[in-house]
Amino acid sequence: xxxxxxxxxxxxxxxxxxxxxxxxxxxxxxxxxxxxxxxxxxxxxxxxxxxxxxxxxxxxxxxxxxxxxxxxxxxxxxxxxxxxxxxxxxxxxxxxxxxxxxxxxxxxxxxxxxxxxxxxxxxxxxxxxxxxxxxxxxxxxxxxxxxxxxxxxxxxxxxxxxxxxxxxx
Amino acid sequence: xxxxxxxxxxxxxxxxxxxxxxxxxxxxxxxxxxxxxxxxxxxxxxxxxxxxxxxxxxxxxxxxxxxxxxxxxxxxxxxxxxxxxxxxxxxxxxxxxxxxxxxxxxxxxx
Numbered sequence: 001x002x003x004x005x006x007x008x009x010x011x012x013x014x015x016x017x018x019x020x021x022x023x024x025x026x027x028x029x030x031x032x033x034x035x036x037x038x039x040x041x042x043x044x045x046x047x048x049x050x051x052x053x054x055x056x057x058x059x060x061x062x063x064x065x066x067x068x069x070x071x072x073x074x075x076x077x078x079x080x081x082x083x084x085x086x087x088x089x090x091x092x093x094x095x096x097x098x099x100x101x102x103x104x105x106x107x108x109x110x111x112x113x114x115x116x117x118x119x120x121x122x123x124x125x126x127x128x129x130x131x132x133x134x135x136x137x138x139x140x141x142x143x144x145x146x147x148x149x150x151x152x153x154x155x156x157x158x159x160x161x162x163x164x165x166x167x168x169x
Numbered sequence: 170x171x172x173x174x175x176x177x178x179x180x181x182x183x184x185x186x187x188x189x190x191x192x193x194x195x196x197x198x199x200x201x202x203x204x205x206x207x208x209x210x211x212x213x214x215x216x217x218x219x220x221x222x223x224x225x226x227x228x229x230x231x232x233x234x235x236x237x238x239x240x241x242x243x244x245x246x247x248x249x250x251x252x253x254x255x256x257x258x259x260x261x262x263x264x265x266x267x268x269x270x271x272x273x274x275x276x277x278x279x
Contacts, residue, residue, distance in 0.1 A: 004171060011172045015180045022184050025203055026191035038203050045210045052177070052221045054238050057213070057245075064245055069206065069252050076199050076256045080269045091194045092272065098193035106186035113178040132235065139239050151246045158250030166257035168264075 011051055018044040031089040035073050042066045056133045177218035184211035196270045198262075202255050209248045213241045 001009075021044055024037030042065040049058035091098075140148045184207060191204025220237020263269055 008170050008172055011176060015176075018180065019183055019187070022187040022207055025207060026187055026195070026200075031197055031200060034200055034203060038206070041207065042210070045214065048177070048180070048214055049217055051172075052214075052217045054217045054221070054241075057217055057238055057241050060242065060245060061213075064249055065206070065210075069249060072252055072256050073199060073203060076259055079260060080199070080263050089195065089197050089200050092196045095194040098190050101193060102186040102190035105189055106182055109182035109185065110179065113175055113182060132238075135235055136238060136242070139235055140242075144239050147243060151243055154250055155246060158254050162253040162257035165254065166260050 007051065010047075014044055014047040014051065018048065029087060029089055031077050032074075034089050035070065035077060038073065039066055039070050042070065054132070056136055174218055174222040177214060177222075181211045181214040181218070184208075184214070196272055198259055198269050198271050198274075199256075201271065202252065202259075206248060206252065209244060213244055216241045216244070 018041065021037050021041030025034050025041060028034045028037060042061060045065075046058040046061040049055070049061060188204045188208035188211060191207065192201050195201050195204065216237040218237075220235060220240075259269060262274060266274060268274065
């Protein structure tokens with residue numbers, strides 16, 4: 001098999017497990033199992049980033065989502081009660097309307113993706129190989145310096161805000 | 170068969186729709202937050218795919234096609250901040266009302 005057919009196979013395998021993980025998050029009846037399906041989903045998303053030759057984003061995905069955000073979710077689940085109950089993650093009474101809204105949204109997105117992006121090539125660009133992490137760092141410290149600093153301030157504000165909100169009064 | 174931009178966009182659309190269903194249909198507020206994180210990830214896949222297949226032409230050839238990845242990094246930072254604050258709010262609400270079901274937190278319902 002050529003490299004291209006291996007890439008095609010890898011894409012469909014990763015896409016299948018990505019959708020399975022996403023369905024597990026919304027459909028599993030126990031909230032702890034949903035959180036574990038979310039871990040699987042984050043790993044598969046990292047695989048998609050690898051396929052797109054964005055290895056720094058893939059590593060960031062694993063470190064931040066799998067390492068940090070999932071632990072936050074598990075803490076929130078364990079600190080609230082009934083987390084192991086069989087009906088700890090139920091759908092509400094409007095779930096059929098939610099299915100309808102989701103399907104309609106996907107239809108609109110699909111129509112846009114298939115018809116709206118016509119006048120451009122869909123072939124992968126040869127660029128993007130090489131020292132991506134170094135180039136990303138230079139971009140963050142150069143043209144994107146102001147948003148980078150703003151993101152730092154946002155994270156500080158969020159940290160202080162989370163401590164103040166969750167504090168025992 | 171070659172994987173094109175459309176494949177990644179359709180995959181991202183599927184994930185986004187599943188996340189939207191989760192946000193609309195779940196009772197547990199932690200589950201709603203997890204669905205929101207899935208929607209963030211769908212948007213990230215879109216941004217990175219666009220930066221791979223449709224790079225912005227710049228004079229610097231090395232930086233070509235990386236603007237979308239920088240956007241994805243900012244989205245990850247904002248998602249982390251959002252998750253921290255939202256889970257703090259969930260714990261504060263749980264301490265006061267002993268519930269995590271959004272249907273039982275109806276103080277602002279008229």
